[in-house]
Amino acid sequence: MLIIFGILYYLIWRIRRPSFRGVLSQSGKGRDRRGHGPSERPRKPRPRQALADYQHQLADARGEARRSGRTPARRRSESRRGTARLSAQEESARIVARGDEQLQTQRGQVVRELRQEIGSLAVELSEKIVR
Secondary structure (H helix, E strand, C coil): CHHHHHHHHHHHHHHHHHHHHHHHHHHCCCCCCCCCCCCCCCCCCCHHHHHHHHHHHHHHHHHHHHHHCCCHHHHHHHHHHHHHHHHHHHHHHHHHHHHHHHHHHHHHHHHHHHHHHHHHHHHHHHHHHHC
């Protein structure tokens, strides 16, 4: 099977090879490997010119970034950030106030419990002394 495949491959290669060479030689005159003709060849960028172009584009991008920093969207986001900060501060103040109220309530309960316990201890002590 492999021998038959090899023979067929050789025959097709021998028949088609001249036609491929003709097409390639006619269309490839004066062209490089990428198929570019003399006038179509891309120019290689010069390093200094490329660096200057890069720096110019970078300066343009920085200027655009500075200008875009003053857009209405930026102002809206800053105002939203401010309102969010205010609402967070109000919420934290409410939480602190609620914690203080709970602390005062618990302190009052503890004082009441201690007074009751001190009273009961005083009664027990006086009973022991009287006996």
